[in-house]
Amino acid sequence: MSAWLDSLTGWLTTHPEWLGLAIFLIACVECLAILGIIVPGTVLMFAIAAMAGSGALGLGQTLLLGYAGGLLGDAISYALGRHFHQGIRRLPILRHHPEWLVGAEVYFQRYGIVSLLVGRYIGPLRPMLPMIAGMLDMPLPRFAAVSLLAAAGWAVVYLLPGWTAGAALRLPLPEGFWSEAGALAAGLALVLGLIVHTSLRRRRWATPLAAGLCLASLGALLLGWSHLHELDQGLLALIQEHRHAGLDRTMVLITRLGDFETQLYAGLLLGLLLLIVRQWRAALFAGMTLLGTALANGGLKLLFARGRPEVLLEPLHSYSLPSGHSSAAFAFFLTLGILAGRGQTPRMRLTWLLLACLPATTIALSRVYLGVHWPTDIVAGALLAGSLCALSLALVQRRTPLERLDARTWWLVLPLCLALLGGIAIHALPEALAMYRYR
Known part of the structure; x- marks a missing residue:
């Protein structure tokens, strides 16, 4: 072979x-x-x-x-x-x-x-x-x-990593880029591998372990982000080199899906719909995940006060670490993925989480494409959302597993939430296009 x-x-x-x-x-x-x-x-x-x-x-x-x-x-x-x-x-x-x-x-x-x-x-x-x-x-x-x-989605998942690796090998990247990339990739692979392994083995402590591993990884990243400067610079340069005018409008539309206002309304709608169908514990889990992620993200931004890349003509004034769009998107879609996987086999639950990560990853990457976040910002946002999602699930499931949502509930929740996300993003698109003007 x-x-x-x-x-x-x-x-x-x-x-x-x-x-x-x-x-x-x-x-x-x-x-x-x-x-x-x-x-x-x-x-x-x-x-x-x-x-x-x-x-x-x-x-x-x-x-x-x-x-x-x-x-x-x-x-x-x-x-x-x-x-x-x-x-x-x-x-x-x-x-x-x-x-x-x-x-x-x-x-x-x-x-x-x-x-x-x-x-x-x-x-x-x-x-x-x-x-x-x-x-x-x-x-x-x-x-x-x-x-x-x-x-x-399949084409993106199976082709994007290879294409990115090939593009990175071609560019004159900063010295130290590959060692930093290798360290970050190895750490994330270890965390994901342990989470997948314990989940497939049906360990009772799989969810608390996932929360602990994500929190530990987030802590390491927050303490060491200043040592990943070459990685951030290299990846940002790689993505900016392949920007295309025809793709800019699409990326602005995608990034609007992760805006605070959009995610706030989507989260409120999700919680309200779960309460209407009397899924009390599911609503509690969603509320803890979304609210906890938003509060933690705001606090960490103020604590680390990291500046944004200088790509836009009028840089955004808020701090960049962790990415609020990344954490909000991962919190929302991981919540949907976990609820979708309730009552199914471990492999199916993990597959639902993989599917949930696809739109969240797309929103997170749009921030790097638009030049308003460093790559480590969006990784930190994803780890923050993952840790709080797992922690909320572990607390809600202390005594009994979270019940499965029936098909009628999903036909109510999913279309309405997705329609709200899309509607708000499209409505605010003209304003967003004016905001993301490049140097």
């Missing part, structure tokens, strides 16, 4: 004009029924994305090609299931590995549309679920709508 990968990357290095097609085809294969399980597409996608980030392709082109390839893989898989129906079970490779089909079928029948969104991030399920959807006659318009949404 290693020799084959080296041969492929070596050939693409000498023939960069084929790199775009390679990204498209590898993304397609990764989402293609059966082949997506056999071919190590995740490794390939990282390697190819890193080559694209080294200067061959822009970030937008890379993500668009991966997105299109993933959609094609979904469409082919769905068409195979729709054409063969139950006859798909007689394929030789599925006769030897019936567990591939059975596992995906049970998952789809249990979770329906949600399985196509969540299962996108579970390796063995990703290529099989679209075929199962076709085999069980899921309506094409419904499948297409879900696939368009799921493939977008």
Whole structure:
């Protein structure tokens, strides 16, 4: 496998004009029924994305090609299931590995549309679920709508890290950048690994441990942020170099989702809706998480008084550490992710948290893109929200686990909260565009 990968990357290095097609085809294969399980597409996608980030392709082109390839893989898989129906079970490779089909079928029948969104991030399920959807006659318009949404988040998660690594290797970054990046990445990986491990093992102390680990990591970051100057400068320069005028408006709209006013109204609406449906403990958990994060963020900003990057023509006057947008977004979406995972298996709960982190991470990254926060600011904001979210959950669950919200509650809560977030952000967009003017 290693020799084959080296041969492929070596050939693409000498023939960069084929790199775009390679990204498209590898993304397609990764989402293609059966082949997506056999071919190590995740490794390939990282390697190819890193080559694209080294200067061959822009970030937008890379993500668009991966997105299109993933959609094609979904469409082919769905068409195979729709054409063969139950006859798909007689394929030789599925006769030897019936567990591939059975596992995906049970998952789809249990979770329906949600399985196509969540299962996108579970390796063995990703290529099989679209075929199962076709085999069980899921309506094409419904499948297409879900696939368009799921493939977008998947392309970002699987291609952005590789592209960023390739772009970072190409730039003349400050001395000490890689040692600082390695230390921060290793620390975060250790924390996430311990949280995932204890959660999968169903340890009773998994949630308090997660709170403690996030708080310890936050403390270390707050005490040591001055020693990560080269990392902050390098990442900010990397992102600013790839700014695009066509993307500015989108990023301003995204960043509005994390504004204090937007998050305040969204939090109040979430709490009110949970009280209306008499989910008292869920409302208490949400209130403790959101209010605690907001108060702690304000206090830490005043305590550390860190200045913002000098990118805007009219710099914002408040302090930057931790990022209020990052902490508010992670607190809100992690709350939704935890509530969505109640009553499910540990793997499903972790998958819901992964999905919840996607919009929060997008909002946090928009702050670095707009030049109003350092990268360590948004990491600190995420750790702050994670620690208070886990701490609130541990306190609410001291005696009994938090109950699961029924489907009717979710059909009330989720659309209204998302509509409110979007409505406020769009309404305030003209004012925000005037605010974020660059030097």
